[in-house]
Amino acid sequence: MLNLKLAWRNLWRHPRRTWLTIAAMVFSNVLLVFMISIQFGMYHRMIDNTLRLMSGHMQVQAEGYQDLPRIHKVVTGVVALAEELRQLNPEQVRVAARAQGFALVSSEERSYGAMIMGVEPAFEPQVSNLPGLVKQGDYLVPDSDDQVVIGAALARNLRVSVGDELTLLGSGRDGSFVADVVYVRGVFDSGVADLDRNVIHMPMQRFQASFAMGDAGHSVVIMNHDVYRLETLKAELQPALAEHPQLRLLDWQELQPGLRQAIIADMTSAWFMYGVLIILVAFSVLNTQLMSVLERTREFGIVLSLGLTPARLGRLVMLEAFLMAALGFVLGIALGVALVAYLNVNGFSIPGMEEAMARYNLPTHIYPSLNVWVLVLGPAIVWLGCLLASFYPALRLQFLHPIEAMRSSQ
Structure with a gap:
């Protein structure tokens, strides 16, 4: 003292x-x-x-899909799994199922390759900013069937606008030939050239039918209310995935190492x-x-x-x-x-x-x-x-x- x-x-x-x-x-x-x-x-x-543009805070994927994406590396029952995870903490966690494939997209005048993403129209706006970036037309709704939303750069390249017809040609999960005709419901402008030039959103049910996916998809995207509390959320979700040993829960650091x-x-x-x-x-x-x-x-x-x-x-x-x-x-x-x-x-x-x-x-x-x-x-x-x-x-x-x-x- x-x-x-x-x-x-x-x-x-x-x-x-x-x-x-x-x-x-x-x-x-x-x-x-x-x-x-x-x-x-x-x-x-x-x-x-x-992360809100594409990957989300976390994703559930099949083993090896992150390193080498292939259409046959699927999450079986992807929509049901998304609903199961959604119910664990509905107030703070947002979950949406996705699937993706590649196809040749043709309009009356031109053809370009693009990534086709199957999404849940009701839940995609909760995990992604893209639905809010639609500048022409509207985003997908639950009863959309033969409609898609495309990027602004792709729309310019194809010379299409809202209401125009697109033909998709690609390869399905089982190796079958994919041929589908869809209509442009909306055009988004994210400001990211790669997204605006290469991405098309399609309703999940239509995607599964066109690409012979059955009930499968490629990822379950998860957004938490706080990115700094992902470890806690990861611990909560692991028990629900214990019955699916072939699946992996990846956080944003694994999904976006460059960030x-x-x-x-x-x-x-x-x-x-x-x-x-x-x-x-x-x-x-x-x-x-x-x-x-x-x-x-x-x-x-x-x-x-x-x-x-x-x-x-x-x-x-x-x-x-x-x-x-x-x-x-x-x-x-x-x-x-x-x-x-x-x-x-x-x-x-x-x-x-x-x-x-x-x-x-x-x-x-x-x-x-x-x-x-x-x-x-x-x-x-x-x-x-x-x-x-x-x-x-x-x-x-x-x-x-x-x-x-x-x-x-x-």
Whole structure:
């Protein structure tokens, strides 16, 4: 308790210097809380937006389908399985069955190859943004039969529009010849060239009949309300899949490894800048503590000559740094959390971003991530850096000789 009182009193011998150092810590802590929460909020948005176009947060697939997609690698009873998984947690989990094959698509004038996706019209909008990106006509409905929705680039290439006829030629699951005639119900524009040029959505029942799939499909797409809680959801879904040993439950990191690598690369560059900021603050604390030690050299020599050990003096200096860092930590966390909490409710938008995001059927505001780990991580590293910076001034006291110290003019 005595050391605590002494450290607190020593801290305020020069209040202006102490407050300037604390202000530097508070500023850096608020900036780190804001930047890290925005960064993780953007990652959440990036993951969610990317996965909503096609893959979803997780998928149930046949063994080996992810590595080498083939039409015969199927999930038997795919619609029934999707309904079973849907009932496990209907409030937070969205599930839709899919199947896919390739066909030559012909209009009256042109022919192009495309990927035909069999979807559940009633549930596909819950796991994908594409249904909301239909710019001409309408998306599929449960009673759609011979209708399809195609990408805008493919529609231009084929020179077709809503209501026009398309002929599909391909190969079915059993190797049979696929020939079907369908009509364009809608045209979507996702802004992603590969999707707009190559993808056609067809009702699942029509796809299964045309491609000789029976009751099978190729995947069950799963979207959770929170991408950061997929491990919990994965544990909940595994028992339901235990009766299907030939199936695999893959999360987004397995489905989209490139997205994970992009996030890691961005995080690495961001933490390099955060590290520079933390080092600058640590040097500020080092400067403050070193000045404090040097100007008290004479005093330290006197107390050393009276029998006080250098180790105890070192602990006193460390305690002063601890108290100063703690003040910066608490004030920085308080102000940072207040700022992030406000933005988490109201969000903010970058000028010019609203129009671009609305075009792709995406939210127009950015919301920072609000969780304890994200909020505390940056300030905790600053606090640790400040403590490490105080080691050098404390270490100087271990080599201080009482007589030389008392002769010091400092």
